[in-house]
Amino acid sequence: MIERLGAAFAAIAERWMPSPFVLALLLTVTTGLLGVVVMGASPARALEGWGDGFWGFLAFGMQMTLVLVTGYALAVSEGASRGIRLLAGIPGGTRSAVALTAVVSLLVSLVHWGLGLIVGALLAREIGRTAARRGLDVHYPLVVAAAYAGFLSWHGGLSGSAPLTVATEGHFLESRIGVIGVEATLGSPLNLVMSGLLLLGVPLFLMAMAPRRGTPAPDRVVRDTEDDGERDDTGSPPWLDRSPWLGRLVALMGLWVVVRSFAGGGFSALDFNRVNFTFLFLGLLLYGSPWAYARAIREGIQGAAGIVLQFPFYAGILGMMKSTGLLERMSEIGASTGKGAFLVSTFLAAGAVNFFVPSGGGQWGVQGPVVVDAALELGVPVERAIMALAYGDEWTNMLQPFWALALLGVTGLAARDIVGYTGLVMLLTGPLYIGALLLLGRA
Numbered sequence: 001m002i003e004r005l006g007a008a009f010a011a012i013a014e015r016w017m018p019s020p021f022v023l024a025l026l027l028t029v030t031t032g033l034l035g036v037v038v039m040g041a042s043p044a045r046a047l048e049g050w051g052d053g054f055w056g057f058l059a060f061g062m063q064m065t066l067v068l069v070t071g072y073a074l075a076v077s078e079g080a081s082r083g084i085r086l087l088a089g090i091p092g093g094t095r096s097a098v099a100l101t102a103v104v105s106l107l108v109s110l111v112h113w114g115l116g117l118i119v120g121a122l123l124a125r126e127i128g129r130t131a132a133r134r135g136l137d138v139h140y141p142l143v144v145a146a147a148y149a150g151f152l153s154w155h156g157g158l159s160g161s162a163p164l165t166v167a168t169e170g171h172f173l174e175s176r177i178g179v180i181g182v183e184a185t186l187g188s189p190l191n192l193v194m195s196g197l198l199l200l201g202v203p204l205f206l207m208a209m210a211p212r213r214g215t216p217a218p219d220r221v222v223r224d225t226e227d228d229g230e231r232d233d234t235g236s237p238p239w240l241d242r243s244p245w246l247g248r249l250v251a252l253m254g255l256w257v258v259v260r261s262f263a264g265g266g267f268s269a270l271d272f273n274r275v276n277f278t279f280l281f282l283g284l285l286l287y288g289s290p291w292a293y294a295r296a297i298r299e300g301i302q303g304a305a306g307i308v309l310q311f312p313f314y315a316g317i318l319g320m321m322k323s324t325g326l327l328e329r330m331s332e333i334g335a336s337t338g339k340g341a342f343l344v345s346t347f348l349a350a351g352a353v354n355f356f357v358p359s360g361g362g363q364w365g366v367q368g369p370v371v372v373d374a375a376l377e378l379g380v381p382v383e384r385a386i387m388a389l390a391y392g393d394e395w396t397n398m399l400q401p402f403w404a405l406a407l408l409g410v411t412g413l414a415a416r417d418i419v420g421y422t423g424l425v426m427l428l429t430g431p432l433y434i435g436a437l438l439l440l441g442r443a
Helices: 002-016 020-037 043-053 058-075 078-088 092-112 114-136 140-156 161-166 188-207 218-223 244-269 274-287 290-301 305-324 324-335 340-355 360-380 382-398 403-410 415-440
Strands: none
Touching: 002 415, 020 043, 020 114, 020 305, 020 324, 020 340, 020 403, 043 305, 058 078, 058 114, 058 274, 058 290, 058 305, 058 360, 078 114, 092 114, 092 140, 092 188, 114 140, 114 218, 114 274, 140 161, 140 188, 140 382, 140 403, 140 415, 161 360, 161 382, 188 382, 188 415, 244 274, 244 290, 274 290, 274 403, 290 305, 290 403, 305 324, 305 340, 305 360, 305 403, 324 340, 324 360, 340 360, 340 382, 360 382, 382 415, 403 415
């Protein structure tokens, strides 16, 4: 049954799913219409909010770009590439390929969402190439969908926006809730159980979708055997650019700062800037050569093109939702239920908002105050409300392909090739999230 549902969802997505940029434009128009028709705001007010908010994600967009490109650099380093090739040789068919890809992507996304996306994409691509060489019947689009489905774990991991934001001194809600260490959010029994459920459930769901006949990777993916080693398009660089000593010296300086900060604050010292700081200097240490690392970062920036182009549009959507009152209304609906259903309604409301604002940090910035006030009024632990919002945000990414852009660029597919499968994963994992929130959210 799940196999037939997967095929049906895939067929619908292939026919009707627009490109991610077109989706951003459609959501812009839809938000404006909802603000005017439903909320009664004037068109001028909606457009003013759109224009005022358009550049609101510049700082956050830079953080997200760094998360992605530093993750890419680590994923294509020599050691990681060797490990990915070894893993790609393990599967013997579609079911084992999707299970392996999903587990690896879920685990790595718990550490670093950008790294998880890229490692999952590179593993899926290498599985497609290996299957072509060995003559294996593997359904490549489903393998790529498994790589993106691994993104489901990111907001409960070490680079999760909302938990890291409230763990940072000086965050905008500190006067109301103080600084909440990640041991109370990411390290909570609720999040540990939820992460375990995803690690078990997502691979099983994807294996059940596996069609009886495979679909090979596109020829352009199979033929692309470009050497991942060092290249220089502008002539041989000076010896100092190639020398590993300067890069590794500076990397060790940076990692000393990281170790010292964690020694003083432990796990609770984790925040967004420390995550980026750590992965940047870890990558520089692995490459050694400043020239080689800069080249890997330059390649990774190509995958961040969607952030550069589309983040301003989603910031504008957010500004329009705020100016028309639409965002507050959506958040209030999620927070208007009684104490027993509060976490589930927050989860569902966050999932709805994520379609319009696919940014965990941006979403927490505007939905967070409403959720916090409601949690305090109802007597619900704020840290659990934070995780309910985080789960809703990551959950509907399976239908909102914005964050799949880098993965699709690596794997050579379009969003419509995978969203049918990931959309079904979203539906199947919904009961897991709701069950965990109902059983553990009040513990």
